[in-house]
Amino acid sequence: MIRFEDVSVTYDGAAEPTVRGVDFTVPEGELVLLVGPSGVGKSTVLGAVSGLVPHFTGGTLRGRVTVAGRDTRTHKPRELADVVGTVGQDPLSHFVTDTVEDELAYGMESLGIAPDVMRRRVEETLDLLGLAELRDRPISTLSGGQQQRVAIGSVLTPHPKVLVLDEPTSALDPAAAEEVLAVLQRLVHDLGTTVLMAEHRLERVVQYADRVALLPAPGAPLTLGTPPEVMAASPVYPPVVDLGRLAGWSPLPLTVRDARRRAGALRERLAATETPTPTATATATAAPAPSPSRPRRPRLLRKRAPVPSAALPVAAVEALAVRRGRVEALRRVDLTASPGEIIALMGRNGAGKSTLLGALVGLVPPAGGSVRVGGAVPHRTAPRDLVRRVGLVPQEPRDLLYADTVAAECVAADGDAGAEPGTCRALVSELLPGVADGTHPRDLSEGQRLALALAVVLTARPPLLLLDEPTRGLDYAAKGRLVTLLRALAADGHAIVLATHDVELAAELAHRVVILAAGEVVADGPTAEVVVASPSFAPQVTKILAPQHWLTVTQVREALA
Numbered sequence: 001m002i003r004f005e006d007v008s009v010t011y012d013g014a015a016e017p018t019v020r021g022v023d024f025t026v027p028e029g030e031l032v033l034l035v036g037p038s039g040v041g042k043s044t045v046l047g048a049v050s051g052l053v054p055h056f057t058g059g060t061l062r063g064r065v066t067v068a069g070r071d072t073r074t075h076k077p078r079e080l081a082d083v084v085g086t087v088g089q090d091p092l093s094h095f096v097t098d099t100v101e102d103e104l105a106y107g108m109e110s111l112g113i114a115p116d117v118m119r120r121r122v123e124e125t126l127d128l129l130g131l132a133e134l135r136d137r138p139i140s141t142l143s144g145g146q147q148q149r150v151a152i153g154s155v156l157t158p159h160p161k162v163l164v165l166d167e168p169t170s171a172l173d174p175a176a177a178e179e180v181l182a183v184l185q186r187l188v189h190d191l192g193t194t195v196l197m198a199e200h201r202l203e204r205v206v207q208y209a210d211r212v213a214l215l216p217a218p219g220a221p222l223t224l225g226t227p228p229e230v231m232a233a234s235p236v237y238p239p240v241v242d243l244g245r246l247a248g249w250s251p252l253p254l255t256v257r258d259a260r261r262r263a264g265a266l267r268e269r270l271a272a273t274e275t276p277t278p279t280a281t282a283t284a285t286a287a288p289a290p291s292p293s294r295p296r297r298p299r300l301l302r303k304r305a306p307v308p309s310a311a312l313p314v315a316a317v318e319a320l321a322v323r324r325g326r327v328e329a330l331r332r333v334d335l336t337a338s339p340g341e342i343i344a345l346m347g348r349n350g351a352g353k354s355t356l357l358g359a360l361v362g363l364v365p366p367a368g369g370s371v372r373v374g375g376a377v378p379h380r381t382a383p384r385d386l387v388r389r390v391g392l393v394p395q396e397p398r399d400l401l402y403a404d405t406v407a408a409e410c411v412a413a414d415g416d417a418g419a420e421p422g423t424c425r426a427l428v429s430e431l432l433p434g435v436a437d438g439t440h441p442r443d444l445s446e447g448q449r450l451a452l453a454l455a456v457v458l459t460a461r462p463p464l465l466l467l468d469e470p471t472r473g474l475d476y477a478a479k480g481r482l483v484t485l486l487r488a489l490a491a492d493g494h495a496i497v498l499a500t501h502d503v504e505l506a507a508e509l510a511h512r513v514v515i516l517a518a519g520e521v522v523a524d525g526p527t528a529e530v531v532v533a534s535p536s537f538a539p540q541v542t543k544i545l546a547p548q549h550w551l552t553v554t555q556v557r558e559a560l561a
């Protein structure tokens, strides 16, 4: 159904092809997962299927790509639209209409599908993706994950023969990601749909793949195999594979269920070692002294009482209520963050995580209750003063970057922060060695842009650092570097609050997890205790080794050493 014959793509101005000699076939009714480190050309391969490469991106494509027999070089993307549905990395650039319902119908309208069929499919898709309550909402008012659901829904409604998906679950909460993948699998099994999907969070997707295509390094040949074959040698792999390799399991398990069946002996060995402490990973490097009054048990479904802390809190939120349009986005939220503490804010799409971060930087005013950051009330504090107290790296780092070059961005950041000239540039060099002054932020990779936005925010050395979905689009290596950096910042006394759907990141990094549901705090406690209590938010290692309380492969490796 999809066929690559010796394909190379060279972007304009590039000395070398981005991908070369790509040669593989995806038969009808198969789900193939495309994996590899950041920047190896996964999006480029996907773009060659939908025709975006080279028609929209420019550059030269050599060799031949055919989809359902049509050559994508001689057929423009719109001439492929009846067979290929595409979801790109940035849902916002994808939308053509204003409201959820119109967007779901749009693709079908342009293909001339009968009105009664359209109506039925829109209803089905609204239910399938949990969008029914949002059907009349302007898309611009949706949360990041809600937008990603609409983007996926809008390509499903026309029932294309081929789906090309670039990180379709990156903004979805864990339960929604599972639901979307189950829907895709049903389309593949029941309708014979062919799916080619790139994804970094392999723990979410690898078990759904019929085969895995690996681009191991830039310019290296693509290899195709069964998931266990490819995972045995891949430079990117999920925690279940990491644990399997550590324990020497063969064949490698790819699912929690398979790994649990093998884990008996490992559990016994681990039982003889010291049981991990609730914040073992975090305490290994940079935890604040645990305050004796910090709650030891998650307070599921109970209102959290303010806890007096040894260190004066950097942020104190009390009984906060926030309205966004007609929506009560936050209700009765209490939260404190102390110096050196890393807090992961988790919860379903639309639960209010970004809104809470927005309230902490004064972007959204409270409708009730109070927010104090370093003693100031954020929405009443002048930006110049506020940047020295709190900084937010937004879900889309691009939203923070306005200048045409990295150097100009840094000069502006120094000015805004009242910092010594050169402060931001020094941070960029530390975080992003080798990036030239003249580079346009637009041409940076996702991970590089995140690092630049982080440097811009850190220029003012804010005691409170907020990050919204910081691991979107990052590969495991980049995530590892981010973890090291954030731990060092916490050790330096910064309080860090991150909104994330990445349960593996929370397990690795956070001292505390706060779960929001429908605008309210439903759990707040040490990471191990909160995630162990919740199947949705438990990392793979926890599920595999339960009832023991291990969170990460790093902990297990250290215990066995």
Ligand SMILES: Nc1ncnc2c1ncn2[C@@H]1O[C@H](COP(=O)(O)OP(=O)(O)OP(=O)(O)O)[C@@H](O)[C@H]1O
Pocket (backbone or CB within 6 Å): 011, 012, 018, 036, 037, 038, 039, 040, 041, 042, 043, 044, 045, 057, 058, 443, 444, 445, 446, 447, 473
């Ligand atoms: N339109 C373009 N013009 C020039 N260079 C590009 C263009 N699109 C991508 N590139 C470059 O091609 C390389 C591969 O990018 P691509 O987005 O295909 O990688 P990827 O594997 O999808 O990465 P990620 O996992 O970070 O999304 C990168 O170095 C990128 O900078």
Ligand SMILES: Nc1ncnc2c1ncn2[C@@H]1O[C@H](COP(=O)(O)OP(=O)(O)OP(=O)(O)O)[C@@H](O)[C@H]1O
Pocket (backbone or CB within 6 Å): 140, 141, 142, 143, 144, 145, 146, 171, 173, 324, 325, 326, 327, 329, 347, 348, 349, 350, 351, 352, 353, 354, 355, 356, 499
């Ligand atoms: N401008 C707006 N008008 C109306 N409702 C809004 C607006 N902005 C956000 N909302 C709603 O407020 C709720 C909270 O949104 P928020 O972005 O805080 O969620 P989130 O937990 O960060 O979600 P996600 O995980 O999807 O990023 C959602 O139901 C969202 O649709």
